[in-house]
Amino acid sequence: xxxxxxxxxxxLIEKYPFSVQYLSKKxxxxxxxxxxxxxxxxxxxxxxxxxPEQIEEVLVELNELYKQxxxxxxxxxxxxxxxxxxx
Amino acid sequence: xxxxxxxxLKLGISEINxxxxxxxxxxxxxxxxxxxxxxxxxxxxxxxxNGTLDDYEMIVKKAREAFKVWRMTPAPVRAExxxxxxxxxxxxxxxxxxxxxxxxxKIYQEGLGEVQEMIDICDFxxxxxxxxxxxxxxxxxxxxxxxxxxxxxxxxxxxxxxxxPVAVWAWNSALAITAGDVVIWKPSSKTPLTALATMxxxxxxxxxxxVPEGVFNMIVAKSSVMGDNxxxxxxxxxxxLTGSTTVGKRAGQxxxxxxxxxxxxxxxxxxxxxxxxxxxxxxxxxTVFGTVGTAGQRCTSTRRIIIHEDVxxxxxxxxxxxxxxxxxxxxxxxxxxTLVGPLIDHFSVxxxxxxxxxxxxxxxxxxxxxxxxxxPEFASGNYVVPAIAEAENHYKIVQEETFAPxxxxxxxxGDVENAIxxxxxxxxxxxxxxxxxxxxxxxxxLSGMGSDCGIANVxxxxxxxxxxxxxxxxxxxxxxxxxxxxxWKSYMRRQTxxxxxxxxxxxxxxxxxxx
Numbered sequence: 351x352x353x354x355x356x357x358x359x360x361x362l363i364e365k366y367p368f369s370v371q372y373l374s375k376k377x378x379x380x381x382x383x384x385x386x387x388x389x390x391x392x393x394x395x396x397x398x399x400x401x402p403e404q405i406e407e408v409l410v411e412l413n414e415l416y417k418q419x420x421x422x423x424x425x426x427x428x429x430x431x432x433x434x435x436x437x
Numbered sequence: 438x439x440x441x442x443x444x445x446l447k448l449g450i451s452e453i454n455x456x457x458x459x460x461x462x463x464x465x466x467x468x469x470x471x472x473x474x475x476x477x478x479x480x481x482x483x484x485x486x487n488g489t490l491d492d493y494e495m496i497v498k499k500a501r502e503a504f505k506v507w508r509m510t511p512a513p514v515r516a517e518x519x520x521x522x523x524x525x526x527x528x529x530x531x532x533x534x535x536x537x538x539x540x541x542x543k544i545y546q547e548g549l550g551e552v553q554e555m556i557d558i559c560d561f562x563x564x565x566x567x568x569x570x571x572x573x574x575x576x577x578x579x580x581x582x583x584x585x586x587x588x589x590x591x592x593x594x595x596x597x598x599x600x601x602p603v604a605v606w607a608w609n610s611a612l613a614i615t616a617g618d619v620v621i622w623k624p625s626s627k628t629p630l631t632a633l634a635t636m637x638x639x640x641x642x643x644x645x646x647x648v649p650e651g652v653f654n655m656i657v658a659k660s661s662v663m664g665d666n667x668x669x670x671x672x673x674x675x676x677x678l679t680g681s682t683t684v685g686k687r688a689g690q691x692x693x694x695x696x697x698x699x700x701x702x703x704x705x706x707x708x709x710x711x712x713x714x715x716x717x718x719x720x721x722x723x724t725v726f727g728t729v730g731t732a733g734q735r736c737t738s739t740r741r742i743i744i745h746e747d748v749x750x751x752x753x754x755x756x757x758x759x760x761x762x763x764x765x766x767x768x769x770x771x772x773x774x775t776l777v778g779p780l781i782d783h784f785s786v787x788x789x790x791x792x793x794x795x796x797x798x799x800x801x802x803x804x805x806x807x808x809x810x811x812x813p814e815f816a817s818g819n820y821v822v823p824a825i826a827e828a829e830n831h832y833k834i835v836q837e838e839t840f841a842p843x844x845x846x847x848x849x850x851g852d853v854e855n856a857i858x859x860x861x862x863x864x865x866x867x868x869x870x871x872x873x874x875x876x877x878x879x880x881x882x883l884s885g886m887g888s889d890c891g892i893a894n895v896x897x898x899x900x901x902x903x904x905x906x907x908x909x910x911x912x913x914x915x916x917x918x919x920x921x922x923x924x925w926k927s928y929m930r931r932q933t934x935x936x937x938x939x940x941x942x943x944x945x946x947x948x949x950x951x952x
């Protein structure tokens with residue numbers, strides 16, 4: 351898995367910014383007073399009383415989002431290359 | 438106004454910078470780099486190399502060694518260093534103020550104000566150095582003296598936030614250094630350059646005064662390097678953390694577990710009460726600065742305005758009129774005409790948008806603003822039109838602190854006690870204010886049945902505190918006090934001594950113990 355339970359929220363925000371909105375919908379505020387909260391993704395979930403199954407679900411969904419974002423970026427990259435060649 | 442290049446050159450900032458120092462020595466590190474992006478245009482200003490766990494260990498060891506020397510340096514001599522730091526800051530006020538603006542986004546006037554706060558606290562600490570007094574107490578025993586004194590604590594860890602990237606360090610370190618402590622500063626990873634610049638500014642002062650390496654330390658680091666391990670570290674006598682309630686609760690738990698000391702300066706949900714006896718124009722002018730100043734990103738920003746129903750319409754009309762004027766002055770904070778600069782990043786913009794949506798979803802009504810600005814001059818996407826919303830105090834979004842320029846208007850009926858009840862009915866307790874010319878209302882607000890906040894002002898807004906008073910708040914705000922008054926005591930350990938100048942051994946409480 352690209353995103354695991356031990357990743358710090360700070361790193362998560364930096365590398366996978368889409369996580370902020372996803373986790374916000376789950377009731378987890380990654381950024382408070384403009385700064386990332388401290389601790390790991392798992393700890394942030396536990397703080398909100400997520401069960402181990404719910405934490406697993408968060409991990410699966412975040413990794414799925416990561417794949418979608420990565421594919422979208424790759425497609426954009428390809429489109430840009432084609433565009434440049436056509437110029 | 439200096440150009441970006443001139444500002445960086447003047448402050449010794451390169452394209453890529455070392456992020457670890459023990460005062461005058463800077464260390465190259467193996468860590469990743471933190472890019473500092475300007476919220477003004479989203480452009481990279483410069484990068485900083487992050488410290489590693491090894492760097493952290495090295496810094497703590499240096500600090501421990503330095504403390505052995507520093508604690509025995511007389512306080513007025515220690516304060517002489519602080520005095521010269523204040524002088525150096527005066528010299529660099531303009532470029533450092535401009536860098537605060539460039540890196541954090543507050544308007545230039547506020548950038549200068551931030552550096553002025555640093556200067557003010559240095560001056561304050563110099564005076565304090567000769568008055569950090571204990572007390573002499575009357576002993577019950579013959580030829581005995583009972584006395585209390587304050588001793589240096591040790592290493593003080595200072596964690597600062599992006600919104601006051603350098604002033605908060607100064608509040609803490611000017612007092613801590615004068616008190617005989619040594620400091621390790623972890624600046625916000627959003628504003629590392631202002632921290633670097635500050636350390637560059639003080640370097641010559643430290644050299645000139647032969648301050649041992651390890652008295653003034655700074656390390657730019659991720660929370661994986663200076664996070665829980667730092668909070669759990671028994672070698673750090675005091676952790677002074679300015680940030681969110683979420684991070685503060687974590688710090689409180691982890692430091693508390695080892696019975697360490699903390700100064701927690703956390704979130705606020707600050708309200709202004711406008712009574713029928715208020716000077717309405719004063720209330721409006723003062724409150725506008727509280728709501729939109731620093732684009733609503735101060736701990737003390739006004740989040741709620743509690744207005745008596747009899748003057749609600751009058752206040753609203755004047756308040757909206759003021760916002761219409763402010764709306765024309767949103768833009769580049771380095772431009773002296775600008776009153777509202779950008780938010781720190783797009784995450785903050787998202788939180789602002791969410792708050793605007795949520796207050797309506799909960800039944801409130803947005804009366805002004807709430808939009809994200811676009812166009813070439815707002816290309817970073819971080820500029821918003823400050824929002825005014827009608828709301829009720831119990832709404833979930835009103836109970837939370839949104840770190841952005843959205844203010845909730847709440848009506849109250851009857852006596853001022855009803856407004857005070859609303860003021861206090863939030864988890865946080867940092868700042869509060871009342872606008873009234875009625876002595877009874879003002880004194881009720883300041884009484885035991887009044888505001889439950891650490892700061893309670895009369896005819897002055899919630900933000901813009903002077904350094905002379907103790908700064909901090911109650912409840913979810915953390916209970917810590919920084920800056921003026923007797924906040925210095927938090928940076929020292931208290932010691933009670935009994936001195937027997939007789940040849941006898943009388944025990945306290947008249948206990949007989951003969952052998």
